Amino acid sequence: MKLATIGVGNAGSKIIDRMLEFEEETGRNLCRHVLVINSARTDLAKPDYVPEDRRVLIGDTHQKAKGHGVGGDVEVGAEVAKHDIDEIRRAFDDVEIHEVDAILVAAGLGGGTGSGAGPVVIDELQKMYDEPVYGLGILPGEYEGGRPALNAARSLQSFVRKVDNFIAFDNDAWRARGQTIEEGYEQMNRELAIRIVTLLAAGEIDESEVAENAMDSSDIMRTLDTDGVSSIGYASTAIREEGEGLLDRFRNGEELEAGATDAAKIKGLVRRAVNSRLTLPCEVSSADRALVVLSGPPELISRKGIESARQWIEQEADTVEVMAGDDPRPNSPELAAVVLLSNVTETPRIKDIQSQAVDAQDKIEELEAVREEEINDLITDDDDKLDPVV
Numbered sequence: 266m267k268l269a270t271i272g273v274g275n276a277g278s279k280i281i282d283r284m285l286e287f288e289e290e291t292g293r294n295l296c297r298h299v300l301v302i303n304s305a306r307t308d309l310a311k312p313d314y315v316p317e318d319r320r321v322l323i324g325d326t327h328q329k330a331k332g333h334g335v336g337g338d339v340e341v342g343a344e345v346a347k348h349d350i351d352e353i354r355r356a357f358d359d360v361e362i363h364e365v366d367a368i369l370v371a372a373g374l375g376g377g378t379g380s381g382a383g384p385v386v387i388d389e390l391q392k393m394y395d396e397p398v399y400g401l402g403i404l405p406g407e408y409e410g411g412r413p414a415l416n417a418a419r420s421l422q423s424f425v426r427k428v429d430n431f432i433a434f435d436n437d438a439w440r441a442r443g444q445t446i447e448e449g450y451e452q453m454n455r456e457l458a459i460r461i462v463t464l465l466a467a468g469e470i471d472e473s474e475v476a477e478n479a480m481d482s483s484d485i486m487r488t489l490d491t492d493g494v495s496s497i498g499y500a501s502t503a504i505r506e507e508g509e510g511l512l513d514r515f516r517n518g519e520e521l522e523a524g525a526t527d528a529a530k531i532k533g534l535v536r537r538a539v540n541s542r543l544t545l546p547c548e549v550s551s552a553d554r555a556l557v558v559l560s561g562p563p564e565l566i567s568r569k570g571i572e573s574a575r576q577w578i579e580q581e582a583d584t585v586e587v588m589a590g591d592d593p594r595p596n597s598p599e600l601a602a603v604v605l606l607s608n609v610t611e612t613p614r615i616k617d618i619q620s621q622a623v624d625a626q627d628k629i630e631e632l633e634a635v636r637e638e639e640i641n642d643l644i645t646d647d648d649d650k651l652d653p654v655v
């Protein structure tokens with residue numbers, strides 16, 4: 266499909282940047298329009314692939330932001346976006362909406378800008394355009410503590426209510442040992458970009474040019490047209506190595522039982538995608554709809570394999586709404602399967618974030634009450650004989 270992509274806040278902008286990088290590396294052309302919006306000037310300078318004139322600084326005149334970010338304050342994040350809404354709207358005006366099928370808004374939900382300004386941006390997009398608006402949201406890891414969990418739990422409600430579908434990525438599930446946080450983020454961003462671009466770039470090629478089995482943008486949009494929260498699974502296999510690569514072996518051995526071998530491989534790859542680490546761990550059977558895209562050289566994608574993978578997911582996800590198709594990439598060095606599980610309702614991580622958030626909120630309220638009392642105790646004499654000056 267063809268997308269307008271908007272990153273809000275630091276994590277959102279980094280994800281969009283990695284999507285552009287992966288697109289360029291693989292010759293895809295998904296992101297037809299790009300915009301990043303941030304309240305921190307230094308973070309806006311970071312992207313490598315987002316053009317300079319597609320970066321919008323918000324809140325530089327706001328007393329609490331002043332171009333330095335909103336320091337994790339979600340209320341201030343929303344405030345600065347509302348205050349600078351005209352500027353945001355002007356940046357949207359450049360988007361030739363007839364060129365895109367949908368709009369994707371990416372944000373980290375644990376901070377202040379993505380989680381606070383993101384929903385304001387989405388409101389505006391929904392007002393201005395009829396095209397679907399999808400959210401791509403990063404859930405903070407438990408290790409980040411109570412405040413990010415509280416921001417995320419609140420912002421998740423706003424995002425999910427406002428977007429047509431919310432694709433989630435759970436930092437907790439993707440955290441690796443032995444890495445710094447920044448190294449970890451780099452890897453996670455790359456993994457997420459591969460998944461989202463492989464999924465959504467299917468159908469970007471003009472339908473008349475491709476095989477009848479090819480995935481269509483409307484199939485992806487139909488699968489996403491569920492509201493709710495979604496998760497993505499992915500698996501790939503290299504098909505070319507030095508010398509006689511896997512591709513050659515695949516091709517050479519095919520004559521006799523090509524159909525059976527290819528079909529089994531395709532089904533195996535799709536199984537691996539579903540059983541892999543999902544962007545948001547969830548119960549597969551709780552999905553409302555599902556979609557499978559096989560991306561790679563068309564001669565390796567067996568129609569029988571796609572159909573049997575589709576039937577397998579139908580059983581796993583316990584839904585009749587499973588679409589499957591291919592995304593022919595003749596020069597790709599890999600064969601990849603990406604599975605979208607749309608509107609999953611059983612995902613323990615979201616419940617955990619909510620409970621961490623409730624604890625944090627209770628603690629914040631408690632601390633505020635205690636603090637007021639303590640300040641009062643400190644500045645008044647024991648018998649309360651003294652009065653303030655004015």
Ligand SMILES: Nc1nc2c(ncn2[C@@H]2O[C@H](COP(=O)(O)OP(=O)(O)OP(=O)(O)O)[C@@H](O)[C@H]2O)c(=O)[nH]1
Binds near residue numbers: 276375376409436
């Ligand atoms: N996966 C991933 N998550 C990130 C990355 N950077 C930040 N996060 C997550 O996103 C949340 C929000 O962080 P930022 O995006 O830096 O915050 P912001 O939205 O710019 O808001 P402020 O910094 O408060 O102005 C964090 O709590 C992390 O959970 C990243 O590069 N990758």
